[in-house]
Amino acid sequence: MTGLTTPAEDLLRELAPQVLGVLARRYGDFGAAEDAVQEALLAAATHWPQDGIPANPRGWLIQAAARALTDQYRSDTARRRRELAGAAREPAPAPVSGQDDTLVLLSLCCHPALTPASAVALTLRAVGGLTTAEIAGAFLVPEATMAQRISRAKQKIRESGLRFELPADEAGQATRMRSVLHVLYLIFNEGYAATAGPRLHRVELSAEAVRLARMVHRMRPGDGEVTGLLALMLLTDARRPARTGPGGELIPLDEQDRSRWDQALIAEGTALIEAAIAGRRVGEYQLQAAIAAEHDRAASVAETDWARIAALYGLLEKLTGNPMVTLNRAIAVAMARGPGDGPAAGLALLERLSGPLEGHYRLDAVRGHLRELGGDWATAAQHYQAAAGRATNLAEQQYLTMQAAKASARAAQAAARVSDGPPAGNG
């Protein structure tokens, strides 16, 4: 996923979903149309840099893709030919804008009937206009594996009889939109979890997620959750430069050099979320973005409005019932209450998670953090150790191992002070 910056490539990737929309509508065969558009994109990527961008690039691509599709059908069996004849006899579809088509396309690629991994891959290819090789590189799997994942996703669409259209009712559309946003969120996180070294190219997945979220936001500017998701991505991405050290090690929020945060992204994300959250129905992404904006606007951990963050997590917890949200709320509550009774208040909130999250490393990590805030180094070390043993992300595992080692060292120092110091009490 490199070299996506030339104007011709940008244009191609912008037009890819529109062209696919036209073809899928015209021939009613999404899978074949998707292959044909890939072929047209590859042809354009070869010809345009040499011959220059054609006067009507969209028309050029539609023509090239239609030709590829016809060739494909011609080489197929008579049965397929009859299908094509049938499709060609259908009345011409009503003209629709490329933007509407792109939304329909997104909602098809992100359909809840697909597994998240398939939806992510298909979205990147069909809507993002990336090649299979580029997607495979970003997910660190062989190209053949990724090609198979995409073709299975298309097969699933065919078998499930999914049509190239949006549900007629508003509730159905809202459900589709939720899965679209979820898939874009997954793509963003996949890139954001990447840190350094050989995984560096995955970072571009985040950029691709932002590009797609911007596109959806342009089409649905009044949708608060779309705006919320875009704002969340920008406000999170703003901290990327400070989030990892030279060796790819995680740097927690309270130790980040905030002067390295991207102020332009923060300003854009903050403006978006403030406009979205005022007066409309609040959703999950808007709340997450509002929390990110609170962190991003604070000059330091001490100057952070923890009470507001705790309240926002409270709303998010009610809305989603997600135990991971409760984990974050526990930290925010502890920070808001201060070093006195804060850690105990946070730990009390964690008690209800011992069922749903017991054994999850993040629960132990937060327990360790709260014990540390309370100065109980020995218990903090135990929790960090348990968390490190169950971590499923290398950067986090290394961070937790380090936290365990630091807490053990502090516990040993404290124990040494007690035994070396004057006897306690008056005895």
Place this chain on the structure above:
Amino acid sequence: MTRYMLLQDYAGPAGCKPMTEWDPADVKAHIDFQIALNQELAGTGELVDAQALAGPDLARFVIWDGQGAPVVTDGPFPESKELLAGYRTIDVASEARAIEIAARASAAPGPGGAPIQQAIEVRQVMGTPGE
């Protein structure tokens, strides 16, 4: 060029504490060493892949007789030190070079900066069945 996997388990020399109990500076030195070694091998064009695995707490053993439900065993395992902790795949000119790299990995800094002397299993990679 020949591919080798350098496999590493959790068994350190006798008496070596778990890393979570090391001095924090030693933990950092160990992690930095692994990163530097990977960067060096990438630089020489010999690194194919390096992966760390999630800990033994999350390991599962699966056995199936082809009927009914598979038997899935989870930890704690009495022999958890023998579980794989991670591996490097390298593409090198000779077995001697593979052994040289394994030796470097074995001497990674441990507590107090002393070489940890972990046994590194060196295995030649043959290929993927069916390809």
